[in-house]
Amino acid sequence: MAAGWAPVLLGAVLLLAGGAASADGVCASAETTAVHKVAGQIDDRPAPDETIQVCGVVTGAFLGEDGLDGFFIQSVEPAPDGKPAGLFVYAPELASEQRERIEPGRRVLLTGRAGEHRGRPQLEWLEAVRDCGEAELAPHPVAWPAADPERLEGVLVRIRPSMVVSGNHELARYGTLKLTPGRRAFRPTNFLPGHGPDDPALIAGRLRLDDGSYRSRPDPIPHLDADGTRRVGSRVTDLTGVLTHAFGAWRLHPTEPPGFEQSNPRPGSLPSPEPGTVRVAAFNVENYFLTLGERGAASRAELQRQRAKLLAAAESLHADMLVLVEMENRRDAPEDFIERLAAATGHPWRLASGGETGSDAIKVSLAYREDRVEPLTGTVRDARGVHHRPPPLAAFRPRGGGDPFAVTGIHFKSKTRCPDAGDVDRGQGCWNRRRTEQAEALVEYLERWRSERDELLPVLIAGDLNAYGGEDPARALAAAGKVDLLAEHLPWPERYTYVFRGESGYLDHLQAHPALAGRVAAVHRHPINADEPRFLEFDSDPQRVRDDAYRSSDHDPVAVDLEKVE
Secondary structure (H helix, E strand, O other): OOOOOOOOOOOOOEEEOOOHHHHHHHHHHOOOOOHHHHOOOOOOOOOOOOEEEEEEEEEEEEOOOOOOOEEEEEOOOOOOOOOOOEEEEEOOOOOHHHHOOOOOOEEEEEEEEEEEEOOEEEEEEEEEEEEEEEOOOOOEEEEOOOOOHHHHOOOEEEEEOOEEEEEOOOHHHHOOEEEEEOOOOEOHHHOOOOOOOOOHHHHHOOEEEOOOOOOOOOOOOOOOOOOOOOOOOOEEEEEEEEEEEEOOEEEEEEOOOOEEEOOOOOOOOOOOOOOOEEEEEEEEEEEEOOOOOOOOOOOHHHHHHHHHHHHHHHHHOOOOEEEEEEEEOOOHHHHHHHHHHHHHHOOOEEEEOOOOOOOOOEEEEEEEEOOOEEEOOOOEEOOOOOOOOOOEEEEEEEOOOOOOEEEEEEEOOOOOOOOOOOOOOOOOOOOHHHHHHHHHHHHHHHHHHHHOOOOOOOEEEEEEOOOOOOOHHHHHHHHOOOEEHHHHHOOHHHOOOEEEOOEEEOOEEEEEOHHHHOOEEEEEEOOOOOOOOHHHOOOOOOOOOOOOOOOOOOOOOEEEEEEOOO
């Protein structure tokens, strides 16, 4: 994406690098237009295409097609309102030897035309650039979000206090990170009213940490740490650069390397379950397909990379039971995965098969370690039309004694592929009514299933609700007496499994019957995926993809340790 455009200037651009004294004299005696006036920050701007002279200090040089095709200047003296004034100079016509002389800290006298690009004032069509020597210019301190950011556009700023990475989805594509002041941004519907943070200020305070370029697919990818990643939740303690607004967002092009803190380091494996407990984990595996070229891997090499990462993730959970979401809807897909998991771990993993899996391309599967739990019933599914992926349900008992319980795996309808009318997005994503109907139908099915048993087994609902903790489907489960284990046991800053457009939240749930909620020894959220950038997934650059658990999926796994009880 180009930062601006102007026809190539016919004739040479004059750049004088002569003696500082004589050049400074020329600059001091020149009739100039103030930077703040050209930028339109206080006074009326010059007429478009009017030839003017402007004097300022270079604050950020981002020259050439790999940069912004220009540089920023700033007035040495404050504007009449006491604040600094900055301006972008669009200069694609500068030759390479001329670019070398445009350095931060150099005072320059520019002759060019007043212009504009996408509503942003700029100086363009340079006719002359005179070097007026060195000048000291300290960054303007800013507490973000600024009260009047428009007034500081184009200004060299230092942002305090610290910012936090809330989104990294565009890191590989455009070299940008989404930042928010103080802490990460959460989806406003992630929490019930009064049970989480108030996020409007964070949303208003979003800032893109850019890379001094608008090119796509930067190489190397900027802002990475020693592990080749940049996790959401990383804290940025020192931000110095030029503030600008482009492509619908406020951006900072750094002039000094940002200072990152490892405030959200990669986790290791979950600790093994304590003796006397059984661990049930739910994991959205993001389209594990044996059929190549469908939703999952496009080639055998990609499938091998995907499988290696998912197996590493599953092994790191130290689970006794697994609810696997987004398995290809064919029998051998989950069988393949469980057989490989058994071989990798040396544990006797088995698939709990049974029931009609529906016609959707993906399904939910249940698996268990035969040495840790034993099935008490066959696997059934609620195959009514309200469910796109019929949820599997089965009862188990801990090996070596303990009270039985049941597990059902869920994957409600996603928020994507919105209809033109009807169940449209009314603040909770489209298909919210359908997901609420699925929650209500599930509750009714579980109660009917329980009533048909000799004993009323408590049920754990585990999987992808495709709804955040404060949305209607979760409220429907709460109204039916289910206990949201993540909300019950995790503080709100840890209550997320997914990051979407720079907002965190938990779509993956553990909802328990009250009798089972009383047996909870621990609840775990394993942050190995959602905080990691997308380019580390199996279908990205093979040189960057590693056979580890990180970014094995776009969802974080969740797990609960249940006391066996007697």
